[in-house]
Amino acid sequence: MAITKTVKDAQAACEGIESGMTLMLGGFGLCGIPEHAIAELKRRGVKDLVCISNNAGVDDFGLGLLLQGRQIRKMISSYVGENDEFERQMLSGELEVDLIPQGSLAERCRAGGAGIPAFFTPAGFGTEVAEGKEVREFDGKPHILETALTADFAFVKAWKGDTAGNLVYKATARNFNPMMAMAGRITVAEVEELVPAGELDPNEIHTPGIFVQRIFQGDRFEKRIEQRTVRPATA
């Protein structure tokens, strides 16, 4: 019989979160971010967090909300533009930042969830990203050693989920969510639609429920668009 992962809401899903923990947060820009979990982290006021997330949100949404409250000690990301408060805290030294090539970040999360402690990649060779890292040649090409990432809590956002924690993502809102779901000691999934186990087609599940410890349905997702680009509607 399917194992039930359902919790009531974001508050229940964040039970056990403490200051100083390492968190993963899915999303690319503002697309596919766990917005309810972020709001709950802000409400709890936990501090000194290490956040692994591709981006850092914008000033008033996404991880920008936690930056405003100085709740983050260190960010591990690939791209942090579009956030003035982030840039200010980083340049002034208040915030520690580890910038990682995007593919290496994704693979480090995947490796963390897959039990692979490290891997070699060509990305970043010859740049400051490679400083202090082991270099080895394969087929005559230099590669650098990158280590796996894991987290105390991973927060992911999916389109649909079931009570067993199986997840389906929509369009490009998938991004980092599946790898981070794998790499969390406790993975919390927030979904737009939560259905009983058995209702999702097993052929079409993206993240198997084994990677998810807690799941809840968010009551209203803002899903803010960062760069609204359109062409005129045809009549």
Next chain:
Amino acid sequence: MLSKNDIARRIAQEVQGGWYVNLGIGIPTLVANYIPEGLEVEFQSENGILGMGPFPEEGTEDADLINAGKQTITAMPGAVYFDSATSFAMIRGRHVQLTVLGAMEVSSNGDIANWKIPGLMVKGMGGAMDLVASAENIIVAMMHTNKRGESKLLSACTLPLTGVACVRRVVTNLAVLDIRDGAFHLVERAPGVSVEEIQTATAGPLVVPDEVPEMRL
């Protein structure tokens, strides 16, 4: 001298049928506008789509469907979505035939710098380091000089590097140049631009053949 759109138009001529192509943010994004109708080309955006289409019609934009520049987009028939690890497996595993990206500086041995100005601008490298480290065919799209009028084609980059010895071709507002044997080789000049103007605007070593044809756009 070429406009940004003309640079994109010239780069579009390099794209061949059957190719998967990754376009960076800025001028590279415009390349998609100049691909001939009927040419079988798919655009990859590293946040997780293959088969990226044009911007959506007003009122149909979807917060869950964006490109790597965080712009709302559409999906073409046959498109597919995937996670970030799979996306970079496509890139690192050399399944993408062409990468077009912008740059702040390019050196005559093919180094590229485009992610950081120490103490001034630190936004991060995003997927650029993964792309340039693995792509077999990299074209840089950029203006020949920066806002202060200084050459962006140098004998060595002064800014922190994104990748080493990886750029093969540069298309600027003044010229098309290939990089090989530690030098820029002038291939074409923009309409109305003289070889002397290109020489003046190029700080790194430049090899000029006897005949330098004008670009056809």
